[in-house]
Amino acid sequence: MKKAYLELKNLTKIFGNGADQVIAVDNIDLQVNEGDLVTLLGPSGCGKTTTLRMIAGFHTPSSGDVLIDGANVNTMPPNKRPTAMVFQNYALFPHMTVFENISYGLRIRKEPTDVIKEKVDTIMGLIGLEGLGDRQPRQLSGGQQQRVSLARALVMEPKVLLFDEPLSNLDAKLRVSTRLEIRKLQQRVGITSVYVTHDQEEAMTLSDYVVIMDQGLIQQIGTPSEIYSHPANRFVAGFIGKANFLTVNVEKVTKEELTLSYAGKTITAPVWDERVVKGDEALLVVRPESIILSEVKEDLVRGVVTNSVYFGSQMLYEVELEDSTTLQIELADPQDHVIFDHGQQVGLTFKSRSLHVLPMES
């Protein structure tokens, strides 16, 4: 049923020229289905904002195409594109009231006054801004300013809604509640959205799909659970959540299961990446919550507790293995467990189904 509504094809953006040139976005391809919310997630300088600004039309691609609803918009200036953006610092017009801010685009379009009034009132009701129409932006709280910015974009009924780190200026609590509201609203209106953020929690909770970028390249596209449980490479594994990396030998590969060896002990893991073959070294990605600590036993990998931090709901251990690799281990509900002391020898059990194996050079 779904079709690609927003498409980026071989999109590249190079800033500067000659020796100073920087490839901000390097030949990326992306398809966003109608009604989906896709986040572009990555560290600063990864090219996510540049990509967003190319979709909006503020940057002209060096090469490649942007297609919206099948139409190539490359040569279309930002004011003609069917996109609307929610800006990082809201960019509310300080010399206009809330109503004037929200109705700005409709007035530019020269829609009839009564239509404008109706549309703006509807959107203000939808977004919880009733009664604030006559306020000046400076009289609003940060959260309210953010809503006005969202309303101003939504009222245009754009084909694609763009978010440029819209929550980064809000305090932590407001950020959590606002992102839930944004998600609900986006799903209710069913508007195709691209959302740029560097906050992985934000990306995980908001998105249908997460696009992870680094150094101008797309590292992985997937649902939030895919990118967490099956990161495509070492960068993604390290960027999303916490990860421990172990170099292991692949002993046996069956249809469902990999048999790995580490420090003479055997670990089993599910098959995921077909590049992992028998006889090779591979990279085992272990999330801190995927390890169980116990007394030393014959067939378990061994380590020494070097640090422990108590968080109430969980206990964080650092365990040094025999080859000096340090692993981070999280145990939920520490009241229910034996507490291990510094210097104590422990045995490590890896939860097979939670493990993920990548080829060495990924």
Next chain:
Amino acid sequence: MSKYSTTRTQRINDLKKLAKEPFLLISIIVIFYLLILFVIYPIFQVVKMSFFYDGKLSLKNYADVLKQSYYIRPLFNSIILGVLVATIATFIGFVFAYGVTRTPMKAKGLFRLIATFPIVSPPFVVALACILLFGRAGIFSGVLGNIYGLKGLTIVEVVAYAPMAFLTLIGVLQAIDPALEEAAMDCGASRIKVFTTILLPLATPGIVSAWLLVFIQSLADFGNPMILSGDFTVLSVQAYLQITGMFDLARGSTLAILLLIPTVVAFYLQKHILAKKSYVTVTGKPTSATIKNLEWYIKYPVYALCIFFAIVVIAFYGMVVWGSFQTIWGVDSTLTLKNYTTMWRVGKNYILDSLYLSAIVTPITGILSMFIAYLISRKQFFGKNAMEFSSMLTFAVPGTVVGIGYILAFNTPSFLMPVTLTGTSVIIMALLIFRRIPVGIRNGIAALEQIDPSIEEASIDLGADSSMTFRKITLPMITPAFFAGLVNCFVKSMTSISAIIFVVSGRWNFITVAILGFVDNSRYAQAAAMSLLLIAIVLIAMGVIKLITDRLGKGMQTILIE
């Protein structure tokens, strides 16, 4: 500054506290005496004089305004000129600022540099250059027709004051977050709509402010109209001629008051009405991203105007340099250094006097203005607001008014000053000091208010007493403002003319007066040579002070020149 109401007991307490600090009390009294003597009293004398006719109290001088052309014509002319210059200069300044902040223009630094030429040179150098270019013996003689009059004056004052509008407006445009323009565009607004609905409304308070500043400058300008006004009489020059030519103090004073009124109105509008209307940036951190791929029909006219204006400025200043090496301007173009030697022979005393007086005045002004700034922002005493107001007063008053006031006030002994000051170096130094302290005080207050009281508290908390805290913490932090004040004072002292011309004498004279004299006698080459020497002195002084501050490691980056 003090917003709380001072009740009677509080005032008494303030007085009691002051009585315990005799040094503070004495210095406040001395400062008040000086402010009354050198700021209030002279202006009061001008006002008083304008109400006397034939030695009797009368409104005749003002009644004459309505019927006699020697009053109404210059008033009318000054305002016409001010409006024209302010409008054109603000337009050019705006286009320049737009070019620098909103387009991918190349060599922005160069344009900025060129734009600041007219600010560090004496105001009438541009008029001199105009004569060298378009005057009777000029290279482009006749191209512009007769330059003596409204046309020539407008051109010259636009060149001289557009940079001021530019510097004001660049600050205004930089403060407007480009994301606002992007947001408007994203909502479907075309480039022109973005300009008319977002940028222009947001910049309007700044534009009006720049316009009023230039208007005030043009009204107060004396050097350029003195050289170029011809039959087009303006207030500042007429007031001067009435007093020095006709010895008609009453008429001169009345003209000065007519000059003062529009200036004060413009100043009031600029300071108070606009301060309330300006839009403080409501949003958080500004983004640096701007849309740089502008349409050609916006980009090229902007570039063309910027380049044109830059060429005009370079041509004007280049002409002064070129002219200073000519044997006889327009007749004999053999290159020579003769002008420099003649200029030195004739004007040596003028140059040395100005250097001597400016050098004495500069540190005094710096220390006095910092001290007053400190009193105003950190101490409580009776009459504080009066002190702030009177110390800032000369900033709004045109030099001509101040100059006339000094003649009236100090030609004869009075109860405030038992000896005649006219003809002494004291009157010149007092004039220079009290013309320049407003900027110093303003910078000082701004610097002091930026120092979070908790920084001083931290020092006290760590065991330093309050005098140690002042020396180790407060003083170093206001040092950049202090040195900026020194630069401003020296530059403006060396290049001032409008007030100074009334108080110079055979014994104590001034370089700007000498240059004006050369121009008067059509000795343009010598005038050019001396102007260049003056510019060189100013630049060297700025460099030396900059070197000192850099050595102090304070990294003074902006030199405030007002």
